[in-house]
């Protein structure tokens with residue numbers, strides 16, 4: 593992706609004060625207060641934690657049941673002036689297959705009543721490096737390409753606040769890196785860039801600060817290293833696929849960084865010392881000529897860590 597516009601702007605503040613939102617009897621967001629400033633912030637939490645609900649309220653598409661969500665002191669809900677300052681990349685795809693990427697972004701530029709919608713659409717599409725493919729129909733795009741066109745749509749009016757719901761879903765490693773660079777650049781130019789994820793490692797790579805949600809509640813906030821340290825004190829579970837799971841399991845069990853391994857379709861490992869495990873695993877594999885195909889943090893373990901944060 594090409595570099596985002598470098599225009600510096602006055603730092604923006606997105607503020608939530610005692611925000612709750614319920615759907616019938618379900619409390620999706622429960623008394624959440626947070627202040628998010630310029631830069632990249634990760635909104636982290638297990639499935640169903642309330643991340644999407646929070647993002648919808650931040651974007652002004654959903655009213656809080658109680659409390660307030662403001663950008664620079666102005667409520668986001670039902671506020672047209674604020675809509676012009678916010679860009680949203682929703683988790684779900686709300687795109688028409690028979691429409692080209694170009695038309696999709698242009699339609700949004702027109703909805704924002706931009707003075708030169710074509711120039712704005714072109715700039716946004718260039719930013720996400722999709723100019724060449726933009727004349728093709730969205731139906732033929734890969735998941736990653738759709739994600740980039742959604743991003744162009746959110747950027748077309750050059751918003752101060754960019755909200756992204758699980759933006760890395762379905763992206764290959766190269767696309768992930770490109771998006772991470774773009775988000776970092778946007779954050780550096782004074783914008784609020786907030787993205788949700790349930791994957792800790794993703795957030796770790798780009799977020800300056802993090803906000804952790806668990807079961808609708810605000811569980812932790814602020815410095816990533818501090819929260820990470822709390823998390824590393826708990827055992828982490830990983831699922832591994834390799835060319836020789838059995839030999840890898842034997843090596844790991846002999847090492848002090850794991851407290852348990854389970855050999856089935858895949859190799860499940862419980863790492864007690866995360867740093868040592870992350871360092872030793874590739875070394876073991878290389879020494880034994882084993883190829884590592886996949887190392888994935890298992891979600892349940894993160895959920896345990898999250899609930900640990902809430903209950904501490």
Ligand SMILES: Nc1ncnc2c1ncn2[C@@H]1O[C@H](COP(=O)(O)OP(=O)(O)OP(=O)(O)O)[C@@H](O)[C@H]1O
Pocket residue numbers: 615618619620637638639640641642643644645646790
């Ligand atoms: N429109 C709705 N009607 C009823 N319940 C809802 C609605 N939207 C969300 N919920 C409920 O609110 C809770 C929080 O959901 P939300 O989608 O905000 O979580 P999330 O952290 O984004 O999860 P995920 O990572 O799975 O998207 C869940 O229990 C969900 O079932």
